[in-house]
Amino acid sequence: MSYPKSVLAEGKRLLMAAALDLTANTRSLDGFSLRELARNAGLNPNTFYRHFKGFDELGLAIIEDMMSQIRQPLRDLRREAAESVVPPGSPPISWQENPRLNFVRSWQVSNATVELFFKFVEANPKAFILGVRELHGSSPVLRKALRKLMKDFAHDMAEDIETLGLLPKLDPASLLSVSEVISRELFQLSMDYIEEPERRDEICQQAGTSIVNLTMGSAMLGGHVKLLADALR
Amino acid sequence: MSYPKSVLAEGKRLLMAAALDLTANTRSLDGFSLRELARNAGLNPNTFYRHFKGFDELGLAIIEDMMSQIRQPLRDLRREAAESVVPPGSPPISWQENPRLNFVRSWQVSNATVELFFKFVEANPKAFILGVRELHGSSPVLRKALRKLMKDFAHDMAEDIETLGLLPKLDPASLLSVSEVISRELFQLSMDYIEEPERRDEICQQAGTSIVNLTMGSAMLGGHVKLLADALR
DNA sequence: TGTACATCAGTGAACGCGCGTTCACTGATGTAC
DNA sequence: TGTACATCAGTGAACGCGCGTTCACTGATGTAC
Numbered sequence: 001m002s003y004p005k006s007v008l009a010e011g012k013r014l015l016m017a018a019a020l021d022l023t024a025n026t027r028s029l030d031g032f033s034l035r036e037l038a039r040n041a042g043l044n045p046n047t048f049y050r051h052f053k054g055f056d057e058l059g060l061a062i063i064e065d066m067m068s069q070i071r072q073p074l075r076d077l078r079r080e081a082a083e084s085v086v087p088p089g090s091p092p093i094s095w096q097e098n099p100r101l102n103f104v105r106s107w108q109v110s111n112a113t114v115e116l117f118f119k120f121v122e123a124n125p126k127a128f129i130l131g132v133r134e135l136h137g138s139s140p141v142l143r144k145a146l147r148k149l150m151k152d153f154a155h156d157m158a159e160d161i162e163t164l165g166l167l168p169k170l171d172p173a174s175l176l177s178v179s180e181v182i183s184r185e186l187f188q189l190s191m192d193y194i195e196e197p198e199r200r201d202e203i204c205q206q207a208g209t210s211i212v213n214l215t216m217g218s219a220m221l222g223g224h225v226k227l228l229a230d231a232l233r
Numbered sequence: 234m235s236y237p238k239s240v241l242a243e244g245k246r247l248l249m250a251a252a253l254d255l256t257a258n259t260r261s262l263d264g265f266s267l268r269e270l271a272r273n274a275g276l277n278p279n280t281f282y283r284h285f286k287g288f289d290e291l292g293l294a295i296i297e298d299m300m301s302q303i304r305q306p307l308r309d310l311r312r313e314a315a316e317s318v319v320p321p322g323s324p325p326i327s328w329q330e331n332p333r334l335n336f337v338r339s340w341q342v343s344n345a346t347v348e349l350f351f352k353f354v355e356a357n358p359k360a361f362i363l364g365v366r367e368l369h370g371s372s373p374v375l376r377k378a379l380r381k382l383m384k385d386f387a388h389d390m391a392e393d394i395e396t397l398g399l400l401p402k403l404d405p406a407s408l409l410s411v412s413e414v415i416s417r418e419l420f421q422l423s424m425d426y427i428e429e430p431e432r433r434d435e436i437c438q439q440a441g442t443s444i445v446n447l448t449m450g451s452a453m454l455g456g457h458v459k460l461l462a463d464a465l466r
Numbered sequence: 467t468g469t470a471c472a473t474c475a476g477t478g479a480a481c482g483c484g485c486g487t488t489c490a491c492t493g494a495t496g497t498a499c
Numbered sequence: 500t501g502t503a504c505a506t507c508a509g510t511g512a513a514c515g516c517g518c519g520t521t522c523a524c525t526g527a528t529g530t531a532c
Contacts, residue, residue, distance in 0.1 A: 030264040138261045217450025229462040
């Protein structure tokens with residue numbers, strides 16, 4: 001993750017990048033000193049105070065930045081995955097009409113999304129490490145911010161599932177709940193994905209399966225038993 | 234969580250308890266000093282070295298202890314839940330024979346287990362906070378230990394599902410994978426459960442729903458479509 | 467049963483060091499008129 | 500367009516403090532004979 005020079009002051013950028021580095025290298029945000037951070041950023045310890053009141057503020061700045069850089073790309077790649085399966089402009093076919101086709105499409109989209117998601121993780125490992133670590137970390141402020149991030153992420157997902165017709169009609173609460181479980185699972189798995197390169201294919205595939213299990217289970221219990229029975233016949 | 238005097242030296246016990254306290258109160262294991270720990274334990278800073286080489290060793294001792302205190306109780310309460318639904322000694326009824334009955338039972342057991350699990354969390358919040366925090370925390374040693382713990386937990390769950398007949402027959406790999414997802418989700422949610430007392434009922438209920446979604450989705454895609462369609466008709 | 471010795475858990479003083487934070491400073495950039 | 504002033508990002512020195520770790524010590528418990 002990098003911080004564009006145009007928006008942030010040079011020093012602020014450097015400090016945020018250094019914090020990300022230190023966090024990724026087996027430290028928590030409260031596990032290194034201000035001076036260590038400054039050293040890693042190549043700055044005077046004092047400069048920290050020009051930009052932040054304390055470590056929480058630094059953490060928040062990083063998270064906000066992360067959020068702004070991650071949120072839209074993730075939506076884009078879900079859309080991308082959907083469009084790779086159903087080319088835009090093709091006539092919509094409802095679940096009622098052709099459950100089997102929709103089921104297959106849904107599966108494909110979820111697999112494609114998962115794959116793209118993990119590629120994204122691979123490209124921004126430090127951001128994910130910091131995010132997942134501090135989600136249950138020691139700072140209540142950061143925990144709260146990261147929960148909101150997760151919630152927003154789940155909300156986006158629910159909206160996209162709805163818009164892209166990836167599931168049979170579900171009541172909004174169930175849909176959101178399923179999206180939340182999927183988000184949590186994906187973020188959890190992103191750590192394994194980063195730390196165990198040799199298991200990446202397996203993780204990717206299992207994540208896909210879990211998502212299909214969850215969504216189809218939910219659709220089934222949401223009253224679409226017959227629909228899915230038809231799809232799988 | 235307490236440490237019996239008979240097994241561990243007094244000082245060791247005190248240090249482990251103090252670490253658990255500090256961790257629960259918004260700190261990571263690497264976020265406080267040895268002297269702070271000793272102060273909280275009411276001991277000379279030096280005493281730490283009598284029992285541990287460093288913080289990792291302290292963490293491992295706590296996790297091992299946690300493991301030994303948590304694992305069996307969790308199995309017991311799953312068994313307990315199963316037996317509250319199907320009294321021991323009653324004749325086994327296969328999924329083929331009566332899918333609906335089994336489905337209802339399975340749902341009930343999972344709800345009962347979830348409820349008992351969260352009661353257990355409520356009774357041992359500090360252990361869970363430390364566990365979830367350090368699962369993605371800064372120490373590779375502790376991360377590894379906690380992953381093993383999660384894996385063992387999932388393994389127990391899979392075994393119990395099999396033994397207690399809580400799901401239609403599933404291939405072992407899928408069963409384990411589902412159990413892993415459930416474990417992760419439960420441990421994740423345990424933090425919300427601790428931190429948001431007003432949402433406890435909701436969390437409990439949603440966890441139950443997620444489990445049913447997952448297990449039934451998995452059963453369905455594992456080839457039991459007709460079985461479940463019958464159960465839900 | 468008594469004695470001598472070893473081990474163990476805990477103490478207290480001392481060390482040198484890196485820490486967070488403060489202060490007064492500098493030079494570059496932006497702004498008012 | 501020029502000048503005067505304010506703001507901003509970064510510096511360097513200095514402070515007192517808590518830190519991890521070491522050493523030599525103590526007294527209680529366990530063990531050999």
